[in-house]
Amino acid sequence: MxxxxxxxxxxxxxxxxxxxxxxxxxxxxxxxxxxxxxxxxxxxxxxxxxxxxxxxxxxxxxxxxxxxxxxxxxxxxxxxxxxxxxxxxxxxxxxxGLGNAAIMAVGNPDQKSQWGKRWASMAITEPAAGSDSKNISTTAVLDGDEWVINGEKIYVTDGDRCDCVVVWATLNKALGKTAIRSFIVEKGTPGFSVARLEKKLGIRASDTATLIFDNCRIPRENLLGGKEEVETDIDAAKKSFGGAMQTFDNTRPMVAGMAIGLGQAALDMTKALLAEEGYEDSYGTSMGQQTAIQYELEMLEAELEAARLLVYKSAWMMDNKMPNSKEASMGKAKAGRIGNKISLKCVEICSMQGFSEDHLLEKFSRDSKILDIFEGTQQIQQLIVARQVLGKSSAELK
Ligand SMILES: Cc1cc2nc3c(=O)[nH]c(=O)nc-3n(C[C@H](O)[C@H](O)[C@H](O)COP(=O)(O)OP(=O)(O)OC[C@H]3O[C@@H](n4cnc5c(N)ncnc54)[C@H](O)[C@@H]3O)c2cc1C
Structure with missing residues (x-):
């Protein structure tokens, strides 16, 4: 529509x-x-x-x-x-890919022109750091005019097929999140390899890779945004991590938009299947005349539209340079949740046809789950919203 x-x-x-x-x-x-x-x-x-x-x-x-x-x-x-x-x-x-959003959000003009049009994935997650991204252990050490990267990144979307990867690494783990920076690592750089591909519940058309960095040397200018200071200038360092985190304000509305598209697809397919058995929408009729399925589908539609408007707003705020962290997380939480709910409900409503591989409803329900996990899980979005609403820092509300 x-x-x-x-x-x-x-x-x-x-x-x-x-x-x-x-x-x-x-x-x-x-x-x-x-x-x-x-x-x-x-x-x-x-x-x-x-x-x-x-x-x-x-x-x-x-x-x-x-x-x-x-x-x-x-x-x-x-x-x-x-x-x-x-x-x-x-x-x-x-x-x-999501790495491109990071390059466009925090890259300097040279980086934007050199890497902006290459396919860039985003590698934050590690075996011991998922939601708690400030706990990463991959290291970056400056050696002359090169950074030396060491560590393992897991579950990187497009990690195999992309041209380059935006990698989060720490300059000094003891200094916590202020020492985290992101680096652009090109495919084919010695020391950078794809260790394995995941077999997954959903989104099987996209590759999800484990990446290894073993004394991988990259040019000094590949530090995204170009801010190396850490012990000397803590304020600049804090801003740098804030910049990396702000990428999420940009990418969360995108992932939320994906969940809305999937939710709409499940509703449309369900109605088309039901129409073959005489189903019609009941807009305008009184509640007493609605069937249970009409009521259920129209409630889901209303929730989807609420999520859609919230997500459009969060993107519009970004376009107009308004701080949108709260709205981006609200939209991601709402859209991720409703995408899951709609796609499973549609399987339920269409029962055999919903569960069968003759149609795509079962696939939609499998694909939908990841949209409530990556770019921050449902629980993490709610935590961010709570911090913003209550005026608490991440140290105060964990
Ligand atoms: C298919 C797929 C693709 C992915 N693509 C990428 C990618 O391109 N790049 C990348 O860097 N990562 C990617 N990820 C990783 C994804 O971002 C993480 O899975 C996600 O951040 C959650 O981390 P975790 O799996 O370690 O779970 P954990 O962080 O261990 O969380 C486990 C559970 O605990 C909950 N939880 C954690 N902390 C809290 C808290 N403080 N309060 C309440 N609940 C909490 C979580 O919500 C979750 O339900 C991908 C994952 C998958 C499955």
């Missing part, structure tokens, strides 16, 4: 991306769910459609007239539509 609150150009984005999702992604959804780890070669077409859309939308007059710069809202809307098609395939799309 075209969203009435969006300016014309973004409505066009919705339409184009929905068509790409329907005619490029959906037909190959099951193929790459089965063929885990095979690169989806058909995706190049989608890349071209997305690039053309972006050119014509960002900076368009109707977008500017709403005082939007457009990039983040455009991205959320595009992702929502593509993930209506298939979340795993969208993540496997050659081009931009």
């Amino acid at each position: 075209i969203h009435p609150l969006l300016p014309n150009q973004l409505q066009k984005t919705q339409e184009t991306m929905r068509m790409a999702a329907e005619f490029i992604l959906r037909p190959i959804s099951r193929k790459y769910d089965k063929a885990e780890h095979e690169p989806p070669v058909e995706m190049e077409q989608l890349n071209q459609a997305a690039a053309a859309q972006k050119e014509s939308t960002v900076g368009d007059d109707s977008v500017k007239s709403m005082d939007l710069k457009g990039r983040n809202l455009w991205a959320v809307i595009s992702l929502e539509q593509m993930c209506w098609g298939d979340v795993g395939l969208f993540l496997a799309r050659p081009g931009t």
Whole structure:
């Protein structure tokens, strides 16, 4: 459905991306769910459609007239539509990854121009540091004009197929989060290897990799944002970690948009299957005349729309340079949760057809779970919102 609150150009984005999702992604959804780890070669077409859309939308007059710069809202809307098609395939799309968001958010102008258009994944998680990302152990030591990186990163989305990785590492673990920096490491750098690929519950079209850095030497200028100070300038160091964390304000609305697209896909497919047995929406009729299924589906729809508006707002705030941490986490929590709830409910409502591989509902329910885990779990989003609402620091509310 075209969203009435969006300016014309973004409505066009919705339409184009929905068509790409329907005619490029959906037909190959099951193929790459089965063929885990095979690169989806058909995706190049989608890349071209997305690039053309972006050119014509960002900076368009109707977008500017709403005082939007457009990039983040455009991205959320595009992702929502593509993930209506298939979340795993969208993540496997050659081009931009979560590392690109980090480069665009905190990279210096040289880094943006050198790396902005390469496919960059994001490597934060380690065997002993997931939600608690400030506890990472991967190290970066300056040696002459090079950084030497050592450590292991796990569950890196697109870690195998990307061109480069944004790696979080510590300059000195004893100094805690203020010593954490991110570094751009190019594929093929000696000492950098892909150790294994995960077999997963969902999003099987996208690769998820363990990466090893063994005395991996990278140029000094690959320090993202370019701030090395730590013992000498603690304030600058704090800002640097804050900058790395702020990437999440940018990426959480994107992941939330993905969950909304998937939730919409499950609702649409459920209604289409029920329509074959005579189901009709009951908008406008009184509650007493609704069937239990009509009531259930319309409640889910209402919750999905609430999540959608919250997520659009969080992206719009980012576009307009307004602090959006609270809204980004609220939107991610709400959208992740409702995406899970809708996709499982739809399996339940369609029962045999919901559970069967003849349709995609069972796949949607598997793909949906990760959207409530990566870029910060449901519990972590709620913790961030609670801190913001109560005015507590991360040390005060853990
Ligand atoms: C398919 C997939 C792709 C991924 N892609 C990436 C990627 O590209 N890059 C990357 O860096 N990471 C990636 N991850 C890792 C992901 O970000 C982590 O799984 C996530 O942050 C949670 O960390 P954890 O698994 O170690 O769980 P833990 O942090 O150990 O948490 C376990 C449980 O405890 C809860 N919990 C933890 N702390 C608290 C707390 N303080 N209060 C309340 N509850 C809490 C969590 O919500 C969770 O339910 C990916 C993971 C998966 C499964």
